[in-house]
Amino acid sequence: MEKARTIAATVCVKCHGADGNSTDPAYPKLAGHHPNYIVGQLNEFIAGRRKSDIMVPIVTALDPGDFKALGAYFGAQKPTSGTVLDKKAAEEGKRLYLDGNEEKGIPACAGCHQEDAGGTKRFPRLAGQHREYLIREMGNFKNEIRMTKTGRFMREVAKRMTDQEIKAVAEFLAGL
Amino acid sequence: MKMLLNGLLVVWSSWLLAQSPAPSGAGADPAWNEIKGEKLLALRLKGDPARGAEAFEICQGCHKSGATGSISGVYPRLAGQHATVLIEQIVDIRSSRRSNPKMKPFAHEQIVSPQEIADIAAYLQALPIPPNLGKGPGTALARGKELYARDCATCHGDRGEGNGEKFFPLVAGQHYKYLLRESRLIRDGERGNANPDMVKVIKSYTDEDLEAVADYMAGLAPP
Numbered sequence: 034m035e036k037a038r039t040i041a042a043t044v045c046v047k048c049h050g051a052d053g054n055s056t057d058p059a060y061p062k063l064a065g066h067h068p069n070y071i072v073g074q075l076n077e078f079i080a081g082r083r084k085s086d087i088m089v090p091i092v093t094a095l096d097p098g099d100f101k102a103l104g105a106y107f108g109a110q111k112p113t114s115g116t117v118l119d120k121k122a123a124e125e126g127k128r129l130y131l132d133g134n135e136e137k138g139i140p141a142c143a144g145c146h147q148e149d150a151g152g153t154k155r156f157p158r159l160a161g162q163h164r165e166y167l168i169r170e171m172g173n174f175k176n177e178i179r180m181t182k183t184g185r186f187m188r189e190v191a192k193r194m195t196d197q198e199i200k201a202v203a204e205f206l207a208g209l
Numbered sequence: 210m211k212m213l214l215n216g217l218l219v220v221w222s223s224w225l226l227a228q229s230p231a232p233s234g235a236g237a238d239p240a241w242n243e244i245k246g247e248k249l250l251a252l253r254l255k256g257d258p259a260r261g262a263e264a265f266e267i268c269q270g271c272h273k274s275g276a277t278g279s280i281s282g283v284y285p286r287l288a289g290q291h292a293t294v295l296i297e298q299i300v301d302i303r304s305s306r307r308s309n310p311k312m313k314p315f316a317h318e319q320i321v322s323p324q325e326i327a328d329i330a331a332y333l334q335a336l337p338i339p340p341n342l343g344k345g346p347g348t349a350l351a352r353g354k355e356l357y358a359r360d361c362a363t364c365h366g367d368r369g370e371g372n373g374e375k376f377f378p379l380v381a382g383q384h385y386k387y388l389l390r391e392s393r394l395i396r397d398g399e400r401g402n403a404n405p406d407m408v409k410v411i412k413s414y415t416d417e418d419l420e421a422v423a424d425y426m427a428g429l430a431p432p
Contacts, residue, residue, distance in 0.1 A: 133270055135283040138311035140270025153266065182319065186267060189314040 058163035065112035068104030117208030126205030256331025282386025291373030343384030345424030353425025381429035
């Protein structure tokens with residue numbers, strides 16, 4: 034854990050913050066994710082299924098032997114919450130998040146990500162995540178840029194959602 | 210070479226089937242429900258309900274926590290359904306034998322493995338069945354009862370309990386609108402994997418007949 038703390042404080046800190054609560058919305062918050070999920074995504078960057086000009090060289094330079102400890106470190110950090118900027122959109126997003134849309138075949142996000150959006154060992158925490166980041170990643174799913182193995186489900190979900198629906202769900206989640 | 214491979218597959222399949230009294234829904238028309246490939250594999254695997262509960266997370270965005278489905282009938286209740294029926298339907302949907310374009314992408318092999326299908330089926334079969342939620346209008350129950358006793362009970366059971374060994378689904382207490390939608394698809398030859406025996410039986414049914422039987426089945430108390 035000490036080594037992971039040092040890596041976080043010297044490498045990850047610039048974008049994600051030392052405690053995994055990034056303040057720049059271009060970079061996701063990592064605090065409070067399940068450690069398994071963090072390790073899985075680091076491996077997806079190395080495998081090339083998750084693309085990022087910034088992250089790939091950084092992850093490649095790390096020792097994969099440290100991934101587990103890094104996951105445990107960020108998983109143990111207390112996630113910060115956000116604030117809603119657009120109340121109406123957040124309401125619409127909440128409905129979609131909890132109930133999905135039967136007519137369009139959009140599953141309720143809560144089915145996997147949990148009602149409180151806290152995530153599980155397979156699915157990321159979404160509560161309090163930056164809206165800009167959520168919208169960008171949904172776009173990456175929709176456009177088949179994020180080709181992670183476990184992302185197949187999400188690529189299908191994203192294709193069934195309009196940009197407005199994605200923005201609404203992101204607004205709801207950012208405010209949790 | 211291909212013939213040799215096919216021959217080997219046949220030997221392998223018969224060996225798998227011989228390992229246990231594997232359920233066979235072949236019945237009168239063996240082509241209807243040929244147990245082969247990953248359907249056979251998933252049926253042979255031992256399902257683990259605890260692992261199934263976790264694997265089912267990806268299904269509950271639609272089928273809901275507790276697998277209650279929805280009263281609108283868009284998603285069926287799966288709780289308490291026979292494991293064999295669930296395995297057969299999931300595999301048929303992913304191979305497009307049963308037409309379900311909305312679910313098919315989510316049933317992809319990269320999302321659920323044959324072992325996970327077996328686990329999910331074991332989990333769902335053991336789930337307590339919630340009380341009848343999606344009942345019908347209750348206006349043609351007598352007619353429904355009569356048709357059910359005449360045409361449906363032989364396979365689906367006197368109380369709608371189905372028959373896991375023969376792949377006949379539990380229908381008692383299923384959402385009315387779901388029963389209605391599927392029986393229409395079966396009658397009109399649009400479901401894809403319907404039992405031809407059933408198609409023959411309900412081919413002459415009017416919409417009112419289907420409504421009456423669905424009404425009756427939705428009102429049956431699940432076991």
